Amino acid sequence: MQLDVLAVLNNERAARRAAIVVTSIDSGKQRLVKAADIGDDPLRRELAEHLRNGKSGMEETAEGRVFLTVYVPAPQLVITGAVHISQALAPIAKLAGYDVTIVDPRTAFASPERFPDVKVIAEWPDKALPPLGVDRYTAFVALTHDPKIDDPALLHALSRDCFYIGALGSRKTHARRIERLKQQGLNEADISRIHAPIGLDIGAVSPAEIAVAIMAQITERLREEPEVERPRGKAAS
Amino acid sequence: MLSTDNDILKAAEAWRKEGRAVALATVVETWGSAPRPVGSNLVIDEQGNFLGSVSGGCVEGAVVTEALDVIESGKPKMLEFGVADETAWKVGLSCGGTIRVFVEKVE
Numbered sequence: 201m202q203l204d205v206l207a208v209l210n211n212e213r214a215a216r217r218a219a220i221v222v223t224s225i226d227s228g229k230q231r232l233v234k235a236a237d238i239g240d241d242p243l244r245r246e247l248a249e250h251l252r253n254g255k256s257g258m259e260e261t262a263e264g265r266v267f268l269t270v271y272v273p274a275p276q277l278v279i280t281g282a283v284h285i286s287q288a289l290a291p292i293a294k295l296a297g298y299d300v301t302i303v304d305p306r307t308a309f310a311s312p313e314r315f316p317d318v319k320v321i322a323e324w325p326d327k328a329l330p331p332l333g334v335d336r337y338t339a340f341v342a343l344t345h346d347p348k349i350d351d352p353a354l355l356h357a358l359s360r361d362c363f364y365i366g367a368l369g370s371r372k373t374h375a376r377r378i379e380r381l382k383q384q385g386l387n388e389a390d391i392s393r394i395h396a397p398i399g400l401d402i403g404a405v406s407p408a409e410i411a412v413a414i415m416a417q418i419t420e421r422l423r424e425e426p427e428v429e430r431p432r433g434k435a436a437s
Numbered sequence: 438m439l440s441t442d443n444d445i446l447k448a449a450e451a452w453r454k455e456g457r458a459v460a461l462a463t464v465v466e467t468w469g470s471a472p473r474p475v476g477s478n479l480v481i482d483e484q485g486n487f488l489g490s491v492s493g494g495c496v497e498g499a500v501v502t503e504a505l506d507v508i509e510s511g512k513p514k515m516l517e518f519g520v521a522d523e524t525a526w527k528v529g530l531s532c533g534g535t536i537r538v539f540v541e542k543v544e
Contacts (some may be wrong), residue, residue: 210450
């Protein structure tokens with residue numbers, strides 16, 4: 201690979217934009233195709249397909265045998281609530297390769313002492329979320345139990361097509377949340393995208409165990425085949 | 438610290454810019470049970486330092502050795518690793534899969 205190609209690739213990745221490296225197996229020739237430029241590429245059909253499923257792979261094409269290395273942005277995790285569960289969830293998610301951001305306007309919660317090495321924004325969601333570039337490579341988790349904080353954040357996450365959206369709260373709490381969100385104009389299809397009660401059902405009790413259940417459910421969503429709809433786990437409240 | 442795929446490519450760029458000779462290995466095909474998915478990267482410098490993985494640690498040693506060759510010659514290589522033959526002490530994958538790894542120099 202040419203160093204300048206590698207540098208452009210790293211730039212695209214830093215900006216959370218997808219790109220594909222096309223390598224000819226016979227000649228070793230390479231080119232980088234940014235996601236925005238795929239429509240102009242001779243292999244646009246193959247590239248679009250690989251970008252959609254996010255998987256690298258070998259293809260027989262008009263250009264011969266090529267390997268497509270697909271680089272989609274690193275998944276990010278955005279959490280509302282600088283709470284006890286977040287103190288466990290943030291490091292777990294970091295280990296799993298996520299960029300983690302916690303949003304909580306309550307400065308007593310959102311302190312650097314409670315969250316060393318994590319990006320914590322002590323602002324309301326309407327101010328904190330737009331600059332984060334929440335997208336389909338983002339998992340969003342609402343953990344404050346406070347509708348004033350969680351509801352606007354959930355609306356933002358739904359509008360940005362996050363691959364995972366979860367909200368802490370019992371069935372009863374979630375039923376009330378659904379009522380509120382419906383008044384905001386959300387339909388059943390939108391609401392069914394929210395995982396609540398949050399996390400896989402592993403009998404989690406402690407904050408750290410609930411964090412494991414949440415991370416497991418996020419992983420399940422990230423790695424599932426797009427065509428297959430799997431049953432959703434139910435767990436911690 | 439665990440290295441993510443992102444760190445690996447950043448390291449490849451940083452190492453090269455420091456003036457080190459660098460090769461990049463990429464898993465391009467897998468059959469059967471394989472530990473790392475297609476597209477996984479391993480970056481190697483001329484001293485044999487490496488970051489990332491193309492298997493569960495089974496064949497990294499062999500890939501690094503081949504990468505030193507690629508760094509020297511500048512010519513890319515396609516490597517294939519199959520099931521480990523324990524009696525022959527050959528490098529292989531104990532998980533029973535087969536992987537193909539493309540190794541190229543970062544110019």
